[in-house]
Amino acid sequence: DVKVTQSSRYLVKRTGEKVFLECVQDMDHENMFWYRQDPGLGLRLIYFSYDVKMKEKGDIPEGYSVSREKKERFSLILESASTNQTSMYLCAGARVSDYNEQFFGPGTRLTVL
């Protein structure tokens, strides 16, 4: 069974803290993605990576950065957390296949106080 895991299901941080969200996949997928999910807005792409050390901005990259030092791990970093970054964060991996289905992790619900 393919697996995408995220380091925490729930996280509470304070404004101004540096926050790391970790995502690990065991599928040998080249492509990995970070989304945030907010009610009424669906999922919005923050950053994605198509290879180790490669990254591209998604639709809402402001306030975030990412790191991909190894193929299986893709980290999302909030340099200085703010209350408007309170959200559900979803990581996904995708193989290069006929249609590039994405496999999602269980999500991290982050609350910034």
Add this chain to the structure above:
Amino acid sequence: AQKITQTQPGMFVQEKEAVTLDCTYDTSDPSYGLFWYKQPSSGEMIFLIYQGSYDQQNATEGRYSLNFQKARKSANLVISASQLGDSAMYFCAMREGMRVNKLVFGAGTILRVKS
């Protein structure tokens, strides 16, 4: 402009009946793919079905089928014989082009199946 529009914030359906969840999309790329995902209350995203822009036939996967009307730019999900376990949030998503596989998602539709 919204790339993916799901106009139904919430839907109810009686158990064992069929239900259609609407999705319209906007793209000028002739090559694209359309996806439906299910998100139960537990939060995980479950892939349901895929339709490619060049596919001649509507996609089907078990009780799920995709009513693909290219000229109208719609890709509605049809769930037949609804079950209580179908209660969830459903997202329509689109991949534009073949080179990169990032997805654009709609806002989602919450489906509640009544017994």
